[in-house]
Amino acid sequence: MPVHMSDSVRGGPRNGVGLGLALGSAVAFGGSGVAAKPLIEAGLDPLHVVWLRVAGAALVMLPLAVRHRALVRRCPGLLAGFGLFAVAGVQACYFAAISRIPVGVALLVEYLAPALVLGWVRFVQRRPVTRAAAFGVVLAVGGLACVVEVWSGLGFDALGLLLALGAACCQVGYFVLADRGGDAGDAAPDPLGVIAYGLLVGAVVLTAVARPWDMDWSLLAGSVPMDGTPVVAGLLLAWIVLVATVLAYVSGVLSVRRLSPQVAGVVACLEAVIATVLAWVLLGEHLSTPQIIGGGVVLAGALVAQSSAPARGSSEPVAGGGPERELSGRSTAA
Template sequence: MVTELPVRGTAFVPHRGRGTALILLASVSFGASGTIAKPAMLAGLSPEQVATARIGLAALVLAVVVAVFRPRLLLLRRAEWPLLLGYGLLGVAGVQLCYFVSVQRLPVGIAILLEFTSPVLIALWTRFVRRTVLPRRMWFGIALAMGGLALVAQVWDGLSLDALGLLLGLCTAMCSAAYFLFGERGATTGDPLGMVTWGMIIGALVMCAVAPPWTLPASVLAAPAAFGPWQPPVWMLVIAVALLSTALAYGLGTAALRHLPAAVASVVGLLEPVVATATAWALLGESLSWAQLAGAVVMLGGATLVQLGQDDTSRTAHACSRPAGSASG
């Protein structure tokens, strides 16, 4: 009989390669969301309506799947609620709401750059709250990745900062950092699928209060949308962004946090804007400049340096935690 529980007496062993593969897949899934959702918004749906449908459908699908196949994950202890509330309110609903408002008041490139400053916030949290000394290589990798992101986002194009938009853009970054930090803790202390499911349910309740699902216009949902060479109905794109770029993406990302620290996963997740730019170029005809291609290469180099820096930190922590002269086993 096959069981999903670890064998008694054995401990979960993180696997760096598996975690990296999961976060890369999550970045691809997340990055495709804008390309899938943009035609639906051009057809007449508001960003808030798309977010409500996206999170609500993902919550419904995850809840049904978990209820059928792993119902024990829906049972919660009182001590788990604070973590899940933080994950759902900030890591799910907060990211969506703050980003949508900031992008209305700032150029899209600036809004994306502000959101993906979350690795810097996570590094600061790790250094000054957790009091973990980070190697210089890791700091340099973060700076390099952020510089590459600036090239990808082309922040020099149409720069005009609005005070409220800037504040909400920074709030988006904080919510994104909370997603990684809450996800890291929840994934290492519980089941990632249960955390994502409850996080989606909580996020869906918040979004439904902002943009009730009954306000979705049926005529727009049935209308065709321009999606590359295809003309799918809007409702099909909404379902695709809910399943592929929300339920699957959050599940993969949270599972990756069982294997990677938040500081590493958040920087590897910077590949998301690269994926977003590439898919928008391939399917929506949006141009991809040489500067953006160069930025993608710089971002990959920065992510690699962060991985190497985290390896140094892990080896140092392991050496410090092992008593001198002790025998293995």
């Protein structure tokens, strides 16, 4: 979940570099579920896979945490919210969901987060939202109905869908907590520092919950089947930690520093498309035509909801709760 630095559009060659980084980040995030699912199906508990991902990434990012240790005093609430919700909550729910439903479906359900943020703003905070944002919510909900095929009585595992929805709610919970704990007068914290400490907090929480000492570590020493093809488990884990987490977060932050939040948000929506295509090719998970169309509608609705917010501090109606103007709404699970 990279941090938005400003609302101005950068120009020149930086845009090309930024787009490349944003696309790379979307590919990296999109491959997390595809790499994790074979490990889960081989016998690892989803919580153990999440712990391996978060703890491994936290170890890699530890030097950044030391460098930005002043953040612990400046914004402890923000760090706690990021670690508890955007890291531990989102990823635990997402990995548990993909153990029961297709990767693409889980990620598309998670993309309801921008719509849920708007619901919080409108009905809990009682603040107005733009018509475009409300239209985006309607699009997202309608698209989700196609993704889960409501006309067939929810053919997917109901618990899997609830877990995916839980991942979306965790993103909303993080935004709400950050909004309450933030001070508009403070300088924006360094996004890489927030990510580093979020991973550390998430690792501590997940250690208590997942109990990794009970994990069957021997599974990581062998191979696991990926749609019938044996793949070294250690390579899948390395991809999840180094590429789908560390590289994905860092490249996402660097891309937003070169692009406007709106442009970065457009590219971020490709994450769900990439995850669906990778799951189709590598895992043999096929979506029906109505589900593919519905997925496109979900992403369109999420994009409208994210991009229709005015600049922070504007007197216009808002399209989001506040902190999502600094912290991108991209999925932190994928």
